[in-house]
Amino acid sequence: MNFTTGAPVSELLSLDHIRNQLIRLEDTIIFLLIERAQFAHNEKIYKPGAFRPELEFDGSWLQWFLFEIESFHAKARRYTSPDEHPFTPLNLLPKPIIAPQSYPSLLHRPAATHPSVNVNSRILDFYMNKISPGICAPGDDGNYGSAATRDVEVLQALSRRIHFGMFVSESKFLDAPHDFIPHILSTPPNTQALADLITKPAVEAKLLVRLANKARVYGGEMDADGRVVESSDRKGKIDMEQVVSMYRDYVIPLTKDVEVDYLLHRLDGVSQEQVELWMKGR
Numbered sequence: 001m002n003f004t005t006g007a008p009v010s011e012l013l014s015l016d017h018i019r020n021q022l023i024r025l026e027d028t029i030i031f032l033l034i035e036r037a038q039f040a041h042n043e044k045i046y047k048p049g050a051f052r053p054e055l056e057f058d059g060s061w062l063q064w065f066l067f068e069i070e071s072f073h074a075k076a077r078r079y080t081s082p083d084e085h086p087f088t089p090l091n092l093l094p095k096p097i098i099a100p101q102s103y104p105s106l107l108h109r110p111a112a113t114h115p116s117v118n119v120n121s122r123i124l125d126f127y128m129n130k131i132s133p134g135i136c137a138p139g140d141d142g143n144y145g146s147a148a149t150r151d152v153e154v155l156q157a158l159s160r161r162i163h164f165g166m167f168v169s170e171s172k173f174l175d176a177p178h179d180f181i182p183h184i185l186s187t188p189p190n191t192q193a194l195a196d197l198i199t200k201p202a203v204e205a206k207l208l209v210r211l212a213n214k215a216r217v218y219g220g221e222m223d224a225d226g227r228v229v230e231s232s233d234r235k236g237k238i239d240m241e242q243v244v245s246m247y248r249d250y251v252i253p254l255t256k257d258v259e260v261d262y263l264l265h266r267l268d269g270v271s272q273e274q275v276e277l278w279m280k281g282r
């Protein structure tokens, strides 16, 4: 998201604005999955140590790609942006070469807990074990570089989408802090009540219908004259079911986990006075 358009914080944090970003990211993710699905699964690129002799690296070919690409992007200050989270631990990445941009302060991030939420290891896990084998043809076509390049792009988009949960959460919190505060402050915090507060079944249901339609349209084939071609296996460029189930089983649940994790730290460093003020707004 472009945080430096000069738009006021109230606009950047409006739920409509954030949900529009999530909708736009659906398109990005579907197109990137279509790109990845051109290549075979190439399981070898996910196996730790499979390229050890060539790389002198114990991780997988994909982890090496992530490390190399993220090292470059870190120098270009990518991970100073509030919506970017690297898969490689931040302390292993180089420092930005130019000074970070100044961003409007949208999230509550007391220094001690920053970055308080990072679910990239879980994203990598479901992507490697479920999504890549689900959307790609089985086997090894030797396109290790192309496949890993596309994997990194999909992973980055999924990570941005899922960590957007923090903005959704901040928006919901500011809208009704008194609803959340008692559950954050109870001992132990009531994570189930927080999850119930942020869950919007109607929004999820609409999303899944929209996604199935997008995957059908974007993944459909046309001939050179623009006529829609029915593919023999009816799957087009991507298996629509895989895209919908990825969102249903992983993307939405992980976004919700990010939202709840964010809320658990929402009152860190906040004064008692402010908490009381919020509670009075009931």
Ligand SMILES: O=C(O)C(=O)C[C@]1(C(=O)O)C=C[C@@H](O)C=C1
Residues within 6 Å of the ligand: 019, 022, 168, 198, 199, 200, 201, 203, 204, 207, 251, 252, 253, 255, 256, 259
């Ligand atoms: O739009 C919201 O309110 C969100 O919290 C995002 C999201 C999603 O991941 O798409 C997650 C939880 C809600 O139940 C609905 C949708």
